[in-house]
Amino acid sequence: xxxxxxxxxxxxxxxxxxxxxxxxxxxxxxxxxxxxxxxxxxxxxxxxxxxxxxxxxxxxxxxxxxxxxxxxxxxxxxxxxxxxxxxxxxxxxxxxxxxxxxxxxxxxxxxxxxxxxxxxxxxxxxxxxxxxxxxxxxxxxxxxxxxxxxxxxxxxxxxxxxxxxxxxxxxxxxxxxxxxxxxxxxxxxxxxxxxxxxxxxxxxxxxxxxxxxxxxxxxxxxxxxxxxxxxxxxxxxxxxxxxxxxxxxxxxxxxxxxxxxxxxxxxxxxxxxxxxxxxxxxxxxxxxxxxxxxxxxxxxxxxxxxxxxxxxxxxxxxxxxxxxxxxxxxxxxxxxxxxxxxxxxxxxxxxxxxxxxxxxxxxxxxxxxxxxxxxxxxxxxxx
Numbered sequence: 001x002x003x004x005x006x007x008x009x010x011x012x013x014x015x016x017x018x019x020x021x022x023x024x025x026x027x028x029x030x031x032x033x034x035x036x037x038x039x040x041x042x043x044x045x046x047x048x049x050x051x052x053x054x055x056x057x058x059x060x061x062x063x064x065x066x067x068x069x070x071x072x073x074x075x076x077x078x079x080x081x082x083x084x085x086x087x088x089x090x091x092x093x094x095x096x097x098x099x100x101x102x103x104x105x106x107x108x109x110x111x112x113x114x115x116x117x118x119x120x121x122x123x124x125x126x127x128x129x130x131x132x133x134x135x136x137x138x139x140x141x142x143x144x145x146x147x148x149x150x151x152x153x154x155x156x157x158x159x160x161x162x163x164x165x166x167x168x169x170x171x172x173x174x175x176x177x178x179x180x181x182x183x184x185x186x187x188x189x190x191x192x193x194x195x196x197x198x199x200x201x202x203x204x205x206x207x208x209x210x211x212x213x214x215x216x217x218x219x220x221x222x223x224x225x226x227x228x229x230x231x232x233x234x235x236x237x238x239x240x241x242x243x244x245x246x247x248x249x250x251x252x253x254x255x256x257x258x259x260x261x262x263x264x265x266x267x268x269x270x271x272x273x274x275x276x277x278x279x280x281x282x283x284x285x286x287x288x289x290x291x292x293x294x295x296x297x298x299x300x301x302x303x304x305x306x307x308x309x310x311x312x313x314x315x316x317x318x319x320x321x322x323x324x325x326x327x328x329x330x331x332x333x334x335x336x337x338x339x340x341x342x343x344x345x346x347x348x349x350x351x352x353x354x355x356x357x358x359x360x361x362x363x364x365x366x367x368x369x370x371x372x373x374x375x376x377x378x379x380x381x382x383x
Contacts, residue, residue, distance in 0.1 A: 048290035074255035090177035203230035204238030
């Protein structure tokens with residue numbers, strides 16, 4: 001666009017040539033725009049180039065145009081940890097250890113009381129420690145169990161009362177924390193490349209040459225590790241088009257390294273208001289400045305510089321920037337803007353526990369039936 005305006009300003013014509021890249025070192029020589037300028041096959045670049053020291057020895061940068069910003073864009077997960085930690089996250093590890101200790105202590109004390117009761121009263125009711133443990137656990141889960149109270153001593157009633165009071169206060173606090181954790185916005189704690197590397201979020205990059213070239217040249221250990229573990233692994237080569245990559249970002253659990261202007265344009269057309277609020281950005285490197293380049297000792301150097309400066313002064317460049325640079329979609333977060341919902345990921349652990357418990361009980365039942373039949377056969381054989 002700027003080349004067309006300069007053509008109108010100085011009233012000259014030019015011939016456009018299409019090349020395959022901006023210009024990268026391939027086997028000792030540059031290809032693309034830089035290579036054409038170096039070999040005197042072109043007079044000026046029709047596209048802005050990143051300022052790089054290896055290119056500056058072969059071409060002349062004459063004037064800066066505007067910066068380009070690339071970053072990882074992803075929907076920040078509501079709970080960055082694994083799905084099975086949703087119900088354990090409200091309490092710290094020390095608190096969970098205390099709860100387990102109190103469960104064991106209360107069940108032991110209650111079991112001892114059951115044993116003493118049956119020995120003194122000659123009661124044939126069940127008085128095992130497993131029943132005492134199950135009673136204490138049911139109290140914590142606010143379920144309760146039926147226990148004959150006509151033979152219960154005052155000490156047992158006090159113990160049961162204390163267990164229920166303890167369980168009630170613990171349950172109310174835990175239930176309130178779980179609900180608030182699931183339904184309210186969680187802090188965005190994935191803020192750096194290292195955080196992204198340690199998270200469960202998959203990653204990819206826009207299929208452009210300058211991103212691939214950066215991964216080949218960089219010495220940043222975290223960027224190299226992200227490339228080897230998340231982008232170019234032995235099973236996946238995650239370089240995608242912006243439309244496909246942003247579609248995966250919309251689904252969640254995926255981060256795409258892409259030009260922010262391109263991503264914002266796709267987000268404005270496809271993302272919902274809540275998804276825009278969940279978007280998080282992490283820069284792998286600072287925004288890069290771009291400029292117009294000409295061949296060494298070009299006679300058009302001053303003319304192009306003057307023309308672009310004239311466009312800056314007249315406001316044409318700022319007008320082009322406002323048209324081409326898509327702003328980030330705003331996040332309008334209000335209580336009634338979208339409905340809060342809990343996904344299957346948050347409650348998956350509950351279903352898993354239910355399935356495991358059902359399978360385990362069925363397996364134990366099968367073992368009990370087999371043992372009963374084996375014992376029955378032995379008794380019948382002795383007769």
